[in-house]
Amino acid sequence: MESKVYDKAYKFAIRIVKGYKYLCETKQEYVLSKQLLRSGTSIGANIAEANGAIYQADFRAKMSIAYKECLETKYWLSLLKDTNYTISLNENYTSNLNPPLSSPF
Numbered sequence: 001m002e003s004k005v006y007d008k009a010y011k012f013a014i015r016i017v018k019g020y021k022y023l024c025e026t027k028q029e030y031v032l033s034k035q036l037l038r039s040g041t042s043i044g045a046n047i048a049e050a051n052g053a054i055y056q057a058d059f060r061a062k063m064s065i066a067y068k069e070c071l072e073t074k075y076w077l078s079l080l081k082d083t084n085y086t087i088s089l090n091e092n093y094t095s096n097l098n099p100p101l102s103s104p105f
Contacts, residue, residue: 003047003051005047006044006047006048006051009043009044009047009066010044012040012043012044013040013041013043013044016036016037016040016041016073017037017041019033019036019040020033020034020036020037023036023080023085027085029080029085032076032079032080032083032085033080033085035072035076036073036076036077036080039069039072039073039076040069040073040076042065042066042069043066043069043070043073044066046062046063046065046066046069047062047063047066049062050062050063050066
């Protein structure tokens with residue numbers, strides 16, 4: 001079962017991958033960008049796992065992890081911005097990414 005949250009996270013992950021490629025190819029930045037890649041793509045993966053949950057507790061656990069990955073991704077984006085490694089992700093887009101922690105059960 002796909003959802004609006006999943007779709008949004010998937011589109012965000014695509015932007016993260018493109019941002020990672022840009023940072024590596026253009027800015028020669030590999031450490032922070034790798035952290036961003038891991039956390040930014042993990043959001044959607046955890047939402048996908050939550051959508052397949054059998055039990056409510058499993059759903060909540062996976063959505064909680066997705067939320068934590070959102071927070072980590074915001075951290076890496078802020079750090080990249082504040083150290084003058086810029087990528088074209090809209091701040092409003094990232095501030096609205098937090099998945100709702102409501103259960104479909």
